[in-house]
Amino acid sequence: MALYALLKAMQVGEGDEVVMPAFTCVVVPNAVLYAGATARYVDIDAKTLNPSLEAIEAAVTEQTKVILVQNTFGLSTEVDRIAAFARERGIRTIEDCTHGFGGTFGGRPNGTWSDAAFYSTQWNKPFSTGLGGFAVVKDPVLRERLEAVNRELIRPGRRQAAMLGLLVRVKSALVNDTTYWPALRAYRALSRRGLVLGSSTGGEVSSTEMPEAYFRGAAAVQAAVGLRALAKLDALSARRRENGLRYNEWMCARGYFNYPDEVLPDHGFLKFPVFVRDRAAFLERAEHAKVQLGDWFCSMLHPVEGDLSPWGLDADHFPVARKAAAAILNLPTDTADPERVLAFLEREEGELVGESAFPGISSTAMG
Numbered sequence: 001m002a003l004y005a006l007l008k009a010m011q012v013g014e015g016d017e018v019v020m021p022a023f024t025c026v027v028v029p030n031a032v033l034y035a036g037a038t039a040r041y042v043d044i045d046a047k048t049l050n051p052s053l054e055a056i057e058a059a060v061t062e063q064t065k066v067i068l069v070q071n072t073f074g075l076s077t078e079v080d081r082i083a084a085f086a087r088e089r090g091i092r093t094i095e096d097c098t099h100g101f102g103g104t105f106g107g108r109p110n111g112t113w114s115d116a117a118f119y120s121t122q123w124n125k126p127f128s129t130g131l132g133g134f135a136v137v138k139d140p141v142l143r144e145r146l147e148a149v150n151r152e153l154i155r156p157g158r159r160q161a162a163m164l165g166l167l168v169r170v171k172s173a174l175v176n177d178t179t180y181w182p183a184l185r186a187y188r189a190l191s192r193r194g195l196v197l198g199s200s201t202g203g204e205v206s207s208t209e210m211p212e213a214y215f216r217g218a219a220a221v222q223a224a225v226g227l228r229a230l231a232k233l234d235a236l237s238a239r240r241r242e243n244g245l246r247y248n249e250w251m252c253a254r255g256y257f258n259y260p261d262e263v264l265p266d267h268g269f270l271k272f273p274v275f276v277r278d279r280a281a282f283l284e285r286a287e288h289a290k291v292q293l294g295d296w297f298c299s300m301l302h303p304v305e306g307d308l309s310p311w312g313l314d315a316d317h318f319p320v321a322r323k324a325a326a327a328i329l330n331l332p333t334d335t336a337d338p339e340r341v342l343a344f345l346e347r348e349e350g351e352l353v354g355e356s357a358f359p360g361i362s363s364t365a366m367g
Ligand SMILES: Cc1ncc(COP(=O)(O)O)c(C=O)c1O
Pocket: 024, 025, 027, 028, 070, 096, 098, 099, 120, 121, 122, 132, 133, 199
C-alpha cells in the first residue's frame, strides 16, 4: 500500500512502465497494476539475487517512469549507480526496503539513495508492527501529493485493531522454535480464509484485480508495537549480521551459494538463502530439528503458485530467477542459536545444491 501511495503521488498510471526484479513479492507488481501501469521485469544476478544496473538499463524504455530497487534479503547493490542512471534519464527511483530497514548501502541508510522508499513492518521484517509499513519521500512536492493520497486511506476498524493487538501478543508469547511450524500453518490457513488479518488477502495472490478496501492505513496499536520494537532494532540488526556472516563463511568454505566479499559490508541478512534438492523433505527435517526455515521466494512472485502470466511474467525469460525460485529456502538470522542451524546444515549437507549444480547456473557466475 505504501508503494501504491508512492506511485499515485508520482502520478504513475496508464501507459507507464515500472522496472522491477523478476524475483519479488506479488504485492509489488500488484501495486503497479492497481495504479494502471505495467510491470517490466528484470532477471537477477546469480551472485547477489538482485538485478544488475546493466540488466536494468536494458529493460528501460521510453515508457519507464520508475525503477524499483529492492534490497533482497537485506542486500542493496549498485543503488548509487542505478539512482544516478535514472536521474540522468528523468526516471524516478523507489527503493523496496521491505527487507532492508536498518541496513545501509555505502554507509548511508537503505532507502536514502533514491527519490522514495517503502518499508514493511510485517511479522518477519527487521522490525514488526504485526502487519504494516510506511513510505518516505525526499521531494517536498511529492510529500504534499503523498499526504493528499493518504487522505483516502481507509482506517482500520476497532475489531481489526483489536485483532492485530491480539495477534501480536499471541506471537510474542507463544511462538518459539517448537511452536513455529504449527503456528505458521494455522496462521496461513486462517488468513487464507479471511478469519484473521493476513499479509495479503486471497484475492491479492489469485488475481490482479484490486481488492475492495485495499488501501488501508495502520491502527494506533501498530504504532505502539512498532515503537517498542524499534528500541531493539540495533541489537537485532547486529545479531542478523553476525549470523549471516557465519552462514556465509560456512557456505563459502564448502562451495555452496555465498555472497562475494565486496557486498558483505552492505548486507543486512534479513534471511540467508540456501538452495536444496528436495524442498519438501528439507522443510520437514528442519521442522523436526526445530530450525525456523523460511520459504520466501519459492515463487518468482512470492507466494503465487503456478501461472504468473496474469502479472505479465513469463518465467522462461528470467532463467536465473526461475532457477533460484525452484530451489530456494531461507535460513533464520535472528536466532540466538546459530549453532543449531549450522549443526542441521552439517547433518543435511548432502541435500544442499553445490555451486556447480546450483539450480543450473554456471559455477563461474557464483560467488
Ligand atoms: C520484496 C518484498 N516487497 C514487498 C513485500 C510486501 O511486504 P508486506 O508483507 O508488508 O506487504 C514483501 C513481503 O515479504 C517483499 O518480500
